[in-house]
Amino acid sequence: MADILIEQGRVARSTGTRKRASLRNALGRKSTVAFVLTLPLILLIVLLVLYPAFYSVYLATLNKAMTKFVGFGNFTFLFKRETFWMVVKQSCIFAITAVIFKALIGFIVAHFVHNIPGKKQRKWRGMLLVPWVIPPAMSTLAWLWLFDPSYSAFNYTLSFFGVGPIPWLGDTFWARFSVILVNVWYGAPFFLIMYLAALKSVPDQLYEAASIDGANWWQKIWHITLPMMRNIIAITTLFSLIVTFANFDIVRILTSGGPLDTTHLFATWAFQVGIQSSDIPLGACVTLFMVPILAVAAVFILRDVNKRGNEA
Secondary structure, eight states: OOHHHHHHHHHHHHHHHHHHHOOOOHHHSHHHHHHHHHHHHHHHHHIIHHHHHHHHHHHHOOTSSSSSTTTTHHHHHHOOOOOHHHHHHHHHHHHHHHHHHHHHHHHHHHHHTTOHHHHHHHHHHHHTTTTHHOHHHHHHHHHHTTTOOOTTTTHHHHHTTOOOOOOOOTTTHHHHHHHHHHHHHOOOOOHHHHHHHHHHHHHHHHHHHHHHHTTTTHHHIIIIIIIHHHHHHHHHHHHHHHHHOOOHHHHHTTTOOSSSSTTTTHHHHHIIIIIISSHHHHHHHHHHHHHHHHHHHHHHHHHHHHOOOOOO
């Protein structure tokens, strides 16, 4: 009997030792440690992103009173509305135009800052990052004063050159121009800091070798700078495209979608339809249309990035 008890104790101790050893081995793996460290972020994403996304899909299948399942009825109703297609067109024009100008301005200014000596470069970086640091709602309120029809600082300045007052927010063309201008002003510093970091990672030896071969500044940019920065340009463009496409505060503060809904984006029109008009299922349908458009853009951009990574 005593031998049996001793043997059982040995088995229990060996089992406990194996469990502790397996636990230490699991914690010793980098993948396990990485998963444990990122678990709070994963839970946060599930709570704040995935759950609202699936709940939006559920809401989109309900009627206005949210008491009856209507399937794709809300989507069919949207397809028949001219305002919806105008919002799709306007959102694409706004996002593509703003991202192109932000990328160009960020690229040009990044080269300018990159060629400034070290001490002065820090001052320029700090000043140029101010638009991106200020909360967009606060800075947009300042722009709203600049565009004011009665007290516009822009119109006051233009009057010295004999240019009549411009209806910045009252005309369709100028309202779209104003919204894109503010978005470019706010988002260009993000491209600047990303491109500046990419420029600093390009070896100087490449430029020196190109100079020896007689390359001019444009050939250096085309054959050295752009190829070395392509991945950063692609990822930055994708991130900015997603943020710009879902922009809400700038349009909401400046125009509220006017005049005649011609500056509405998906986010602002979804707010008007879902919250102000008390049709939450229809508003959820509007927001869901951003998903396939951004998914297509993400697939093309990331596939190109992966292709270059495999080639490297």
